[in-house]
Amino acid sequence: MVWMVAEPRPPAAQAMPGNRLASEQDDLDSGIIRVATTGTDTEECGTEGDPCGTVQYAVDKALPGDEIRVAAGTYTGMDNLGDLRQIVYLDKSLTIRGGFTTANWTAPDPSANPTTLDAEREGRVMVISPDITVHLEGLHFVGGDATGLGGGPTTALGGEPPIKDAGGGLYILTATVTISNSTIFSNTASASPERPGCGGGLYARAGSVTLTHNTIVSNTAGSWYGFGGGIYLDHGDATLLQNDIVSNTASFWGDGYGGGLYLYGRTPPDPFPSASLLDNKLRGNYGSRTADGWGGGIQASYYRIELMDNLVQYNTAGTAKEGKGGGLYIFFSDALLEDNVIRYNIANLGMGTPEQRSDEEEDEMPEGMSGGVHFCTCGDVRLENNAIYGNIACLSGNGYGGGVSFCKTTATLDSNKIISNTATLSTTGEVKGWGGGVWTGDNASVSFSNDLIAGNHAKTQGAGLWFGVENEAYNDRGIRLQHVTISDNTGPYLGHGVYVTHAIAFLTNTIMANHSIGIYVSGVGSPEYRGAATLEATLWYANDVNATGGGTIKLGIHNYNGDPAFVDPGNWDYHIGPDSPAIDRGVQTGVRTDMDGERRPWLAPDLGADEVWPPGAAVRAYLPLILRQSSGE
Numbered sequence: 190m191v192w193m194v195a196e197p198r199p200p201a202a203q204a205m206p207g208n209r210l211a212s213e214q215d216d217l218d219s220g221i222i223r224v225a226t227t228g229t230d231t232e233e234c235g236t237e238g239d240p241c242g243t244v245q246y247a248v249d250k251a252l253p254g255d256e257i258r259v260a261a262g263t264y265t266g267m268d269n270l271g272d273l274r275q276i277v278y279l280d281k282s283l284t285i286r287g288g289f290t291t292a293n294w295t296a297p298d299p300s301a302n303p304t305t306l307d308a309e310r311e312g313r314v315m316v317i318s319p320d321i322t323v324h325l326e327g328l329h330f331v332g333g334d335a336t337g338l339g340g341g342p343t344t345a346l347g348g349e350p351p352i353k354d355a356g357g358g359l360y361i362l363t364a365t366v367t368i369s370n371s372t373i374f375s376n377t378a379s380a381s382p383e384r385p386g387c388g389g390g391l392y393a394r395a396g397s398v399t400l401t402h403n404t405i406v407s408n409t410a411g412s413w414y415g416f417g418g419g420i421y422l423d424h425g426d427a428t429l430l431q432n433d434i435v436s437n438t439a440s441f442w443g444d445g446y447g448g449g450l451y452l453y454g455r456t457p458p459d460p461f462p463s464a465s466l467l468d469n470k471l472r473g474n475y476g477s478r479t480a481d482g483w484g485g486g487i488q489a490s491y492y493r494i495e496l497m498d499n500l501v502q503y504n505t506a507g508t509a510k511e512g513k514g515g516g517l518y519i520f521f522s523d524a525l526l527e528d529n530v531i532r533y534n535i536a537n538l539g540m541g542t543p544e545q546r547s548d549e550e551e552d553e554m555p556e557g558m559s560g561g562v563h564f565c566t567c568g569d570v571r572l573e574n575n576a577i578y579g580n581i582a583c584l585s586g587n588g589y590g591g592g593v594s595f596c597k598t599t600a601t602l603d604s605n606k607i608i609s610n611t612a613t614l615s616t617t618g619e620v621k622g623w624g625g626g627v628w629t630g631d632n633a634s635v636s637f638s639n640d641l642i643a644g645n646h647a648k649t650q651g652a653g654l655w656f657g658v659e660n661e662a663y664n665d666r667g668i669r670l671q672h673v674t675i676s677d678n679t680g681p682y683l684g685h686g687v688y689v690t691h692a693i694a695f696l697t698n699t700i701m702a703n704h705s706i707g708i709y710v711s712g713v714g715s716p717e718y719r720g721a722a723t724l725e726a727t728l729w730y731a732n733d734v735n736a737t738g739g740g741t742i743k744l745g746i747h748n749y750n751g752d753p754a755f756v757d758p759g760n761w762d763y764h765i766g767p768d769s770p771a772i773d774r775g776v777q778t779g780v781r782t783d784m785d786g787e788r789r790p791w792l793a794p795d796l797g798a799d800e801v802w803p804p805g806a807a808v809r810a811y812l813p814l815i816l817r818q819s820s821g822e
Contacts, residue, residue, distance in 0.1 A: 226262035261302035274312030299327035354379035356392030386411030388421030415440035417451030447488035448474030454491035482507030484518035512537025539585035557583030559594035588613030590628030622648025624655030634666035651688030652678035700797035712739020771796035
């Protein structure tokens with residue numbers, strides 16, 4: 190970097206923030222300013238032998254594009270720059286790195302040399318002002334508290350009070366920010382019972398945020414009402430890569446949204462912002478610890494969101510009357526979920542005390558909707574090759590969709606494993622448990638291909654899948670299953686593989702095994718609202734009853750009976766063996782791969798999610814045609 194320096198000023202000239210003395214220039218090589226707890230804030234500070242004493246002083250004397258290197262230690266002390274209260278206020282494009290020592294300013298080691306900015310509950314840790322580009326690396330942001338500082342979204346969300354405190358750890362406004370190898374720990378957006386909190390660890394409005402290899406842990410958005418315990422992204426684009434987002438809470442005592450991460454893209458007609466999450470871990474986060482909650486791990490609203498190769502586990506949405514999306518709650522968004530593991534999440538613990546409910550609500554049954562993922566009012570949803578297992582919709586009340594649920598949503602599922610999920614654990618007689626694996630409700634249109642739905646549990650209806658509408662209406666958009674294996678789904682009364690009511694379903698090339706009832710099509714309601722199902726090419730095995738109910742059932746002409754010869758169902762391996770009667774019994778559907786991504790068919794399509802190739806056969810793959818222009822042309 191070449192510095193253009195004007196004519197030297199007299200030695201008596203004072204250095205103003207962001208405007209160095211020419212005599213300092215040689216000492217501050219390559220635009221690097223150093224900070225250490227043993228340093229002193231002076232006009233000449235910033236060199237290896239004479240570091241500054243505070244990060245803020247280094248920021249003030251830096252020029253845009255400079256790098257600030259901070260030695261290990263804990264940095265405290267607040268300022269009121271920007272009419273706010275924080276340790277560091279950034280209003281220019283800079284890089285700040287931690288993990289150095291006063292003996293080594295070239296090779297940072299944040300693990301061995303922790304560099305901590307501790308606000309000690311007296312304000313925010315860092316504020317980043319608009320229209321700048323900032324890189325932060327190897328830092329610990331702890332002890333921030335934005336109570337009373339405001340700064341949250343001004344648009345009312347669900348009628349809550351308009352004044353919200355935001356960004357306990359980091360508060361970012363319309364900036365381009367990259368944070369890597371850092372820890373955001375034990376920050377609070379609002380501790381007030383009267384003001385909601387947004388983004389306990391980090392709040393970012395508009396702009397662009399990239400988070401890589403960070404730990405975001407034990408942050409709280411609001412004591413009584415909160416959005417985004419760990420992170421709140423407010424209509425800005427974001428990329429999250431290999432972060433650990435763990436044990437954050439949106440709200441302790443009131444309703445909470447997005448325990449780990451809350452994304453709000455504002456309402457249309459504005460285009461949706463984008464968020465991409467790759468190879469992150471979202472673990473043990475809570476929407477609310479004592480009240481209603483939505484999205485224990487993530488809630489996304491009005492966003493275009495991609496989640497690939499993430500682990501989402503042990504998250505809880507709500508704990509009282511209502512909880513939706515123990516792992517993920519996706520609302521009015523476009524979503525792609527690919528190669529994720531979503532397991533052991535709970536939509537609602539259902540353990541709220543009567544004092545937490547109004548008199549009218551006191552006797553209402555707690556309710557949970559989808560322990561794994563709940564989609565509501567989404568126009569374009571795709572789930573590919575995800576493992577969704579061990580999730581619970583509700584512990585002690587009504588539960589819908591233990592693994593995944595859809596409401597007013599258009600979705601396509603391909604090659605997912607939806608196994609061992611539970612609608613409700615309650616054994617109370619009047620409690621409803623619908624859709625142990627999948628629940629699909631009002632006006633949803635869902636298509637399944639190559640999916641495995643096995644070992645799920647529902648107390649009353651649809652241990653494997655529940656399709657339909659609860660009231661006197663009809664879903665004529667249709668549910669379509671092609672090459673789906675449905676097996677071993679159970680219930681204390683009847684274990685339905687598939688339950689259809691007030692809706693129409695189409696099943697092609699299906700394996701239906703080991704249920705009390707393979708498919709039940711309800712005849713409840715007036716004739717125009719009764720359920721209907723059309724099946725073609727089905728292998729039935731060990732169901733007490735294959736198909737029944739008062740609705741319309743068309744079984745087609747290709748029906749087979751026999752043991753599908755699953756390889757090892759006790760260990761969730763539902764590939765079919767070489768002697769399975771499912772082999773070559775399917776009809777053509779246009780589905781060209783199986784649940785492992787292998788080509789289908791070998792001769793004729795196999796039934797279920799797996800396509801068997803004979804030993805020694807080369808699995809056919811179609812490579813793109815590459816045309817190379819010859820040198821003579």
